[in-house]
Amino acid sequence: MAEHIRVLLSEEEVDARIQAIGEQISRDYEGKQVHLICVLKGGSFFMCELAKRISVPVSLDFMSVASYGSDTKSSGVVRIVKDLDESLKDKDVIVVEDIVDSGRTLSYLLETLWGRGPKTLRLCTLLDKPERRVVDVNVDYTGFQIPDEFVVGYGLDYAQKYRNLPYIGVVELEQ
Numbered sequence: 337m338a339e340h341i342r343v344l345l346s347e348e349e350v351d352a353r354i355q356a357i358g359e360q361i362s363r364d365y366e367g368k369q370v371h372l373i374c375v376l377k378g379g380s381f382f383m384c385e386l387a388k389r390i391s392v393p394v395s396l397d398f399m400s401v402a403s404y405g406s407d408t409k410s411s412g413v414v415r416i417v418k419d420l421d422e423s424l425k426d427k428d429v430i431v432v433e434d435i436v437d438s439g440r441t442l443s444y445l446l447e448t449l450w451g452r453g454p455k456t457l458r459l460c461t462l463l464d465k466p467e468r469r470v471v472d473v474n475v476d477y478t479g480f481q482i483p484d485e486f487v488v489g490y491g492l493d494y495a496q497k498y499r500n501l502p503y504i505g506v507v508e509l510e511q
């Protein structure tokens with residue numbers, strides 16, 4: 337079955353929204369330094385673009401998590417596959433994610449990160465599918481709220497493909 341990608345959010349729309357979030361974060365953290373945590377691999381494209389648009393000093397770190405359970409349903413128990421290199425102690429931390437879906441992964445991750453003593457901890461996501469939420473997660477910065485459709489691009493994949501698309505698209509299977 338061939339796949340077709342329908343554009344949901346164009347490159348221009350995504351870029352403009354990231355610019356606005358970058359400006360908002362720069363205002364909110366004036367006089368401070370922000371420590372961005374990228375959740376690999378999906379958050380990588382968004383974090384790079386966002387970091388370039390933040391005008392206060394920025395430091396970066398990366399982590400990779402996998403959820404226990406089947407591929408289609410995350411159990412909410414997260415295994416850290418690659419941990420952070422640096423301590424979070426007393427830092428103003430923002431976790432940068434590609435998408436919040438059920439919220440299971442992030443609620444577990446945020447709880448774990450709070451235990452490491454950051455001064456503040458906020459969550460920034462490019463996309464949010466509120467209809468899919470199972471666990472309550474407080475999102476501080478949202479790029480776009482989208483309907484319950486499977487999306488790719490800007491770091492998001494379908495079977496590891498399409499992460500490099502410079503826009504957000506919906507995967508459609510052609511008969």
Ligand code: IMP
Nearest residue numbers: 410436437438439440441486487492493
């Ligand atoms: P959850 O919030 O614990 O359900 O998990 C969110 C994770 O599921 C995200 O970080 C993505 O890796 C993945 N995910 C959820 N929805 C999509 C989608 O529409 N496209 C690609 N990956 C998705």
Ligand code: MG
Nearest residue numbers: 375378434435
């Ligand atoms: Mg992710």
